[in-house]
Amino acid sequence: MRMQASSLLRAIPALLGLALIASAFVDMPQVNDWMFQISMLIIVSVSWNLMASAGLVSLGHAAFWGVGSYASMIAATRLGLPLVGGVVLAVAVGALLGCVLALATGRLRGIFFAICTLALAEGLRVTTVMLPDQTGGASGLYLPQALQVPRTALFVAGAVAAVICAAASVWLARTSFSYACRAMRNNESAAQMLGLDPLRYRMAILAISAGMVAGAGAISTWYGGYLDPDVAFSMHITIESQIASILGGMYTVAGPIVGAIAIVALSEATRLGLGAHEGASQLAYGVVLVLGILFMPRGLYGLWCDLWAGRIAGAGKADDTATEMAR
Amino acid sequence: MSAALSVRGIRAGYSGSTVLQDVSFDVAPGEVVCLLGANGAGKTTTMGVLAGLVRCQAGEVLFDGADLLRLPSHERVRAGLVLAPEGRKVFPNLTVEENLYLGSYNRNARAGRAGKLADVYSLFPRLSERRRQKAGLMSGGEQQMLAIGRAVMANPRLLLLDEPSLGLAPMIVVAVFDAIRLLARSTNLSILLVEQNTRAALSVATRGYVLANGRIVHSGPAAGLSDAVALRDAFIGRAVNKAIGAEAASHA
Amino acid sequence: MEYLGQCAVDSILLGGLYTLMVIGLSLSFGITRVINFAHGEAIMLGAYGAYWAMTLWNVDPLIAMPVLMLLGGIAGYVLFRILFTRILSAPAANQILLTFGLGLILQNVALTLWSGDQRSANPAYVFSSFQLGDSTVAVGRLIGCAIAVLLVGGLFVWLKHAEAGRASRALAENGEAAVLMGINVNQMYAIAFGISTALGVATGTIMSSLSAVTPFMGFNMLVKSFAIIVLGGLGNVMGSVAGAFLLAFAETAVSYYVPNGDGWAEAVAFAVLFFVLILRPRGIAGQAVME
């Protein structure tokens, strides 16, 4: 009985992934748009959560996003690099930035690391504005007509990227990597004594996280067709990436994905309820952030686990590990 | 003026572990009582419960007949129960005099601050010489004097001293205990003294209790305690075995 | 080096303001050990308060300041008691995200109420200036700097001599020992946080006539404050003062002597943050920056 339930549970993510990719072929623009948003959000929040689970709170995901966007856009306008090449380049540049950040921040933790990432994003934004010859400056860059691709292709690309990132996080959670992350989150010097080299893990985590987000930035650039410093290094990216993880459940695999769906639903709801006013959705995010931290620090997924554990007396092993991970 | 303390069957500990089991003892007004025991016996935990730093899981504590456990820590100080903690815990970057001023932060002590300060300086002339020095730069003995002086500034009616001899050279221990003896003479002060230095403690105390593995295993007048049999037993843990054996018997 | 005198005058005036901007953040962190990512929003709200006082009732920002500071202080105190006491011992991630979320809320409430338009409170004196040797001194900036110096000086006196100021220094050094002195820790935290908020509001009031008032102005100032704090060493109030003048000098120098300098000056804070953390992760004064 339990076996069946757990294998069913295991099949759900794969089915959801397929559904996400399949949705790209549905001819309903509104649905496509939602799914694309969800895909992008899954990528950034999986990435944010990966860093957070190693104790690295990022307030600068916009930096990774923007660097990926600009790398692909500049390569497209200068060299005519197409979408796939642009995404690969963006991932590479993003990963490089991640490594540099890991080296630069050394052993900084907590608020200092957070402040550093914040400064990185804002610093890159100002730099892009100030270098118009290289980046188009404040007036921005347009994607050449010849390189544009059909929307469906973009939706598929987004969905596939999201599935890859989610799968990567599932896979990472099963390797010893996740233990190393947890050790680093709780106490880096203790982790060091366990024989882990924090810097190596940090570089790996930051390279993976930043690469993911940069790739998403590139895909999104193709979707928008236009780029300027405020779009590329927008604070919204940073906020959305952390809010989805918190609403869904920090430090869990499922959390960011649940959160990404919930956030898109929430922002659509505020858009419908309060109109397309820019402040409204941000305000809602802020409220979710504050209330989430205060009253639901384990997120929707944690809540679900609790309910599930309550339903089935003597909760199953899978639930226990999920609850354990949520801590 | 001095206060009476009555501890009735308290159980206390830290998240996940219970350290104190059914601990009861009394301090009568004006009395000097010592609490002895080996490392890890639970002496500091007991002091923590009294000062409100460690949560009490069961039992009651009466301070002058009133329920002490209801009061938050800072109000206990105002009520006159003042702890000079283990390891001194002076404020290292504040001057000696600032540390002393902080001692009389509570409203009941502010009025008589100047007089108290003079008392403390005459009790520990060393502090008077160093009044402008940063507390962190003083020697261990001087810091202990400061910790006691700071507690005295709070205008205590019951003074809790947790291992004032900790890490001090024998000569300094003598000086510190001379001061404690002077304090004990004052009529409006009761003292509860935690020590591992049994000889020093019993030289000022009138009565004592021996704590082992979180239980009171022996109590009596100081003279009796220094007979040391019970004490030695407690220190090597035999008393605990006996106590546990007795309890098992009573359960059976 | 042309304009050397002017550059010096400008950086000193700016440094005074930066000191006030950062001192509140530094104070609340030093005592509560929670870094307040919403401090910029206290500045922003102070600026709007001054702007509206000027626009609606024609009250000079400097006259509105004490009232606004009082309101800000009370708001900070209440907010701390309601929200922050719950996360005092939570992991750093939760603290960062809570204060960040609070900032987000305040920013967007301001955006919703007052739109993103740039505004400015302009009492007559901000437009006047006088000559000092070769240099021009803007009266508005001079007054702003003077008030900043006054407030910072007042804070130092309070910390040094007031009963509560002494208690808050003790609390910053050793929380447990502070309890044993009979200090009501949660109340003291809230008081420190209230003062910190009031100082943020004061910064905003001065800023309202010196720069554009927008819902997002606070964020920019927050990042600058971080740069200063990192320069001076976290929780080190004196270090913050030195850091404020250093950043002010660097920014002013860049805007005078680098081509396109006004734009690049905005990046100085980020560069400072990054390089100090890389080269001297303990701050220039040697305080621990690692947690």
Ligand SMILES: Nc1ncnc2c1ncn2[C@@H]1O[C@H](COP(=O)(O)OP(=O)(O)OP(=O)(O)O)[C@@H](O)[C@H]1O
């Ligand atoms: N903060 C704490 N958290 C968890 N356990 C603690 C804590 N403090 C003390 N303990 C445990 O409680 C027990 C009693 O400790 P306590 O400090 O009360 O002993 P003590 O009698 O004061 O010893 P000593 O003479 O060494 O000071 C010990 O086993 C100790 O490990």
Ligand SMILES: [Mg+2]
């Ligand atoms: Mg002890």
